[in-house]
Amino acid sequence: xxxxxxxxxxxxxxxxxxxxxxxxxxxxxxxxxxxxxxxxxxxxxxxxxxxxxxxxxxxxxxxxxxxxxxxxxxxxxxxxxxxxxxxxxxxxxxxxxxxxxxxxxxxxxxxxxxxxxxxxxxxxxxxxxxxxxxxxxxxxxxxxxxxxxxxxxxxxxxxxxxxxxxxxxxxxxxxxxxxxxxxxxxxxxxxxxxxxxxxxxxxxxxxxxxxxxxxxxxxxxxxxxxxxxxxxxxxxxxxxxxxxxxxxxxxxxxxxxxxxxxxxxxxxxxxxxxxxxxxxxxxxxxxxxxxxxxxxxxxxxxxxxxxxxxxxxxxxxxxxxxxxxxxxx
Ligand code: KG4
Ligand code: ZN
Numbered sequence: 001x002x003x004x005x006x007x008x009x010x011x012x013x014x015x016x017x018x019x020x021x022x023x024x025x026x027x028x029x030x031x032x033x034x035x036x037x038x039x040x041x042x043x044x045x046x047x048x049x050x051x052x053x054x055x056x057x058x059x060x061x062x063x064x065x066x067x068x069x070x071x072x073x074x075x076x077x078x079x080x081x082x083x084x085x086x087x088x089x090x091x092x093x094x095x096x097x098x099x100x101x102x103x104x105x106x107x108x109x110x111x112x113x114x115x116x117x118x119x120x121x122x123x124x125x126x127x128x129x130x131x132x133x134x135x136x137x138x139x140x141x142x143x144x145x146x147x148x149x150x151x152x153x154x155x156x157x158x159x160x161x162x163x164x165x166x167x168x169x170x171x172x173x174x175x176x177x178x179x180x181x182x183x184x185x186x187x188x189x190x191x192x193x194x195x196x197x198x199x200x201x202x203x204x205x206x207x208x209x210x211x212x213x214x215x216x217x218x219x220x221x222x223x224x225x226x227x228x229x230x231x232x233x234x235x236x237x238x239x240x241x242x243x244x245x246x247x248x249x250x251x252x253x254x255x256x257x258x259x260x261x262x263x264x265x266x267x268x269x270x271x272x273x274x275x276x277x278x279x280x281x282x283x284x285x286x287x288x289x290x291x292x293x294x295x296x297x298x299x300x301x302x303x304x305x306x307x308x309x310x311x312x313x314x315x316x317x318x319x320x321x322x323x324x325x326x327x328x329x
Contacts, residue, residue, distance in 0.1 A: 003061070003072045003097065004305030005054070007090030008082025008110050009136065010034075010041045011298070012053035014061040016072075017305035021121045025064035026295070026302040029053050036176045040166070047085035054093045061301075069101055076308030079107035080325035081137065087324035095320060104313035107322060108304045114265040115144055116307035117296045125290035130259045132250050132278070135266035135299075136162035136177075139206045139246075141253050144263070148310040153253055154204025161268045164208035164242050171212075172219045172227050172234050182235045183271050189236030191273075194218055196241035204249050204256075211241045243274045251281060263290035270294040 001024065006013040010031040016024040031049050035041045062068060077094035080087055091107075098105040114133050118125050131142040131150065139156040159167065162179055169178025174185065196214045199207035215238055219227060250262070262282050268274065275291055282289040296303060314322065 001065075001067065001071050002074045002076050002106075002305040002308050003058070004076045004108075004301035004303075004308065005058070005090045005094050006078045006110075006113070006299055006301040006304045007050045007054065007086050008078045008080070009086060009299060010046050011300070012050050012057050013299060013301035014054075014058045015301035015305050016061055016065040016067060017120070017302055019309060021119055021124060021306055021309065023120060023302045024067065025061040026300055027057050027061040027064060028295070028300050029057050032177055039170050039176050041083070043083045043085055046083060047089055050086055050089035054089055058093070058097070069097070072097075072101070072103065074104050074106055074308060074313055076106040076108050076305050076311075078110045078113060078304050079322070080110065081327045082110055082324075084324050084326045091322060091324050095322065099317055099320065102316045104315050105319040105322065106308035106311045106313040108307045108311060109328065111138060111140070111328070112149070113303040113307045115142065115150060116147070116310065117265055117292050117300070117303035118263045118290050119147060119309075120292070120296065120302060120306050125261055125263050125288070129261035129263050129290065130250070130253055130257075131263045131265055132246060132269070133265045134161040134246060134268035136160060136166060138266065139208075141204050141249060143257075154206065154249060156206040156208060157201070158207050158209040159212065161206070161208060161242055161246060162266070164212055165268065168212050168215050168238050168242075171215055172231055174231065174235065179268060179271065182239050183273070185232050185235035186239045186273070189232030189234070191236040191240035193233035194237035196237055198241050198245045198248070204253055206245060206249060208242065208245070211238070211245075239271070239273055243271060243277060246274060247277045247281060250278065254281070254285065254287070259287060261288040261290060265292070265297065267298040270297040
């Protein structure tokens with residue numbers, strides 16, 4: 001069994017996954033409430049909380065799986081990208097666990113982890129496929145040719161899609177984290193109530209800074225009572241603009257190649273409208289669509305353990321100097 005650890009941002013997570021990709025335990029402790037009052041993740045606060053949570057979360061995962069450390073054959077951990085102080089807590093914990101038992105250690109790239117969530121049982125998708133990976137830190141269109149890697153076809157030139165949701169939600173006071181809240185509120189709103197411009201970029205790159213500014217202009221200097229009443233419509237219209245750009249680029253990528261399957265990954269892949277729109281696009285074109293449960297879209301350690309199946313692990317004891325990295329570039 002593989003023990004996976006994930007601490008790149010504000011989720012402390014541990015999971016146990018078999019070599020065949022079956023999840024035996026998937027424990028995620030979110031710090032969202034801790035950071036809510038700041039309207040965003042505070043790196044130092046996140047690192048300190050990871051320190052407190054990492055051992056209990058591993059213990060809980062082992063308990064959930066009915067396993068002990070004796071059953072673990074490989075330890076996997078997110079090495080980057082992410083908040084470096086937060087990552088180092090996971091990397092240090094993973095080193096300690098692996099070293100104490102003489103086990104190999106697999107360093108995993110967080111984005112490869114999101115892609116590898118699509119390879120978990122049941123019903124994994126087999127490469128090649130087109131993947132839209134949208135999270136708080138990244139917006140990527142990927143050509144996934146095999147389990148171990150991918151080619152980037154397009155990326156955001158400014159904010160990530162999840163960041164657009166989170167920053168956008170702050171403007172009309174929709175709370176934090178914003179994506180889920182906008183998704184929830186939008187269900188009662190009219191997506192055509194407000195017209196927010198969608199950036200028209202050539203190629204497969206994305207841009208979300210314009211739509212955020214348009215929302216800012218729509219809500220500034222508005223009285224509280226107006227805002228209160230307009231929130232569902234604002235959420236629905238804003239969501240339509242962000243998702244509209246994601247699906248437009250997805251369709252453009254589909255038009256530019258021969259594809260058999262499409263997959264969504266990353267926290268934004270939990271979005272109801274994105275899931276529905278992508279399903280309609282795939283149905284129209286008779287393509288297979290791979291979606292994972294919302295719990296596997298947002299950060300978790302099962303995806304890290306899954307990715308470790310396709311990574312060359314570092315043999316004991318050569319990994320004590322392993323470092324974390326903040327960004328992939
Ligand atoms: O993948 P993830 O958990 O963490 C990163 O690697 O960044 O993604 C978190 C992002 C946040 O920006 C959050 O607002 C967004 O995913 N998100 C959503 C939804 N649930 C989470 N965005 C839109 N609709 C949702 N239902
Ligand atoms: Zn993530």
